[in-house]
Amino acid sequence: MDIVKMEALLRLSSTLLLVLTACLVGFDTQTKVIFLSTVRKATFxxxxxxxxxxxxxxxxxxxxxxxxxxxxxxxxxxxxxxxxYLCLAWVCFLLDQATVYLVVATNSAALAASFLAITGASNLQWMKLCDKYTRFCIQIGGALLCGYAASLSLALISILSGYSLFRLYSPKRFFLLKAR
Amino acid sequence: MDIVKMEALLRLSSTLLLVLTACLVGFDTQTKVIFLSTVRKATFxxxxxxxxxxxxxxxxxxxxxxxxxxxxxxxxxxxxxxxxYLCLAWVCFLLDQATVYLVVATNSAALAASFLAITGASNLQWMKLCDKYTRFCIQIGGALLCGYAASLSLALISILSGYSLFRLYSPKRFFLLKAR
Known part of the structure; x- marks a missing residue:
């Protein structure tokens, strides 16, 4: 399999997964009647x-x-x-690295916040919410799974773009380009 | 500068930063008298x-x-x-990748949880805590800064170990080792 085709396939799948994650979280709402007429709507x-x-x-x-x-x-x-070509490869490599770290970081931040909504934190008097907004929480859980699948795909892309860049360098001298 | 010396320096600094982060979080406690005799201790x-x-x-x-x-x-x-040598380089590369993603993910999860302790979430009736446990929160903030410095150092290590591995491959054929 060609390296460009592999990269295109990975980028396509990660784009789709990222869009799916954003949509699942963004369009997730659940409305609950708490008291007689008080309506609470949970959104992202x-x-x-x-x-x-x-x-x-x-x-x-x-x-x-x-x-x-x-x-x-x-x-x-x-x-x-x-x-x-070398300049482009460096720019792509650094942008890919930044993207994968950002996506992993925000996914984990959302996971931590959602985990608090499931378990609560009794010592801090933060109450559980997912027993009330169950459907909302399940959709967020699905979105986070998609988000981690996207992260995996982005991690593979960053390995591939590292490979495309660093194979241009000489294996013997430090940061010297190899003869072609 | 030699690549092995650079790697050793980065690994030393990231080890120190990671230990510092773990200690700052682990030994952070603050005790508050809430009512007349009710004592609450905040820990990690x-x-x-x-x-x-x-x-x-x-x-x-x-x-x-x-x-x-x-x-x-x-x-x-x-x-x-x-x-x-190739086998060792692949193992190191994959372990370095796993380490940096894990550290970035847990740091961001801790950041999200700590951010909730600063701002609260009024819609969810989670109250702010950092106005009570100020010193505790400042120490956690310092720890998170150290944690992100460690993440940066680990990201540089993972780039360096990608470089050491992929420069062994041929720039023309896909995943073929180059003549030495």
């Missing part, structure tokens, strides 16, 4: 961590879509200009 | 995310200490057995 806006998840995942999906376009362009691009 | 055990941070950071510090020893051994090790 109740927790900062879930809002961050929707924003970061949307940005990461847009970035991966742009990179997917670059994959199609670079299929027809002959890498005869070594210097510009 | 109140939040699961902080407990996870102490555990994961300790394990990651131990792993980096082992890798630091390997750095000193590999200084005197002649890499004439290509196959075993």
């Amino acid at each position: 806006r109740d927790l900062n961590a879930l809002m961050a998840l929707v924003c970061i995942d949307s940005v990461a999906a847009a970035y991966n879509l742009l990179q997917l376009l670059r994959c199609f362009v670079s299929c027809s691009f002959k890498a005869n200009q070594m210097q510009s | 055990r109140d939040l699961n995310a902080l407990m996870a941070l102490v555990c994961i950071d300790s394990v990651a510090a131990a792993y980096n200490l082992l890798q630091l020893l390997r750095c000193f051994v590999s200084c005197s090790f002649k890499a004439n057995q290509m196959q075993s």
Whole structure:
């Protein structure tokens, strides 16, 4: 299998998973009647961590879509200009690294906040919420699973872009390009 | 600067930062008299995310200490057995990747939980706690800063171990080792 095809496939799957995560969290609402006429609506806006998840995942999906376009362009691009190819490979590598760390971090932040909604924290007098908003919490759980699948896919992309970059360097001298 | 020396320096600094983070969180306590005789003690055990941070950071510090020893051994090790060197490089690369993602994830989970302790979540009736336990919260904040410094150092290590591994491969053929 060609490296560009593999990258395109991974980027496509991570874009889809990131969009799915953002949609599952963003459109998740549940309304409950608490007292006689008091209606409470649970949305992702109740927790900062879930809002961050929707924003970061949307940005990461847009970035991966742009990179997917670059994959199609670079299929027809002959890498005869070594210097510009190297520059592009470094930029892609660093952006991919930043994306995967950001997505892993926001996913874990959302997981921690959601975990508190399931268990509560009795010492801090924070009460459980998922026994009331069960359907809401199950949808968030599904979204977090998607988010971790997207993180795995992004981690594989960052390994692949590291491979594309570092194989250009010499195995003997430090940070010297190898003869082609 | 030699690549092994650079790696050793990064591993030493990340080990120290991880130990510092775990100690700052683990030994952070604050006692408050709430009513006439009711005494409440805040510790890292109140939040699961902080407990996870102490555990994961300790394990990651131990792993980096082992890798630091390997750095000193590999200084005197002649890499004439290509196959075993490649195998070791792959194992180190994958373990480094796993470590950095775990540390970033637990740090962000702890950050999310601590952020809730600062702001509260009025919609969920979770109250603020950091106005009562101010010194406790400031120490946790310092620990999280150390944790992110450690994450940065671990990310650099994972780039370096990717570089050491992938520069062994040919720039033209997919996953073919280059002639030495």
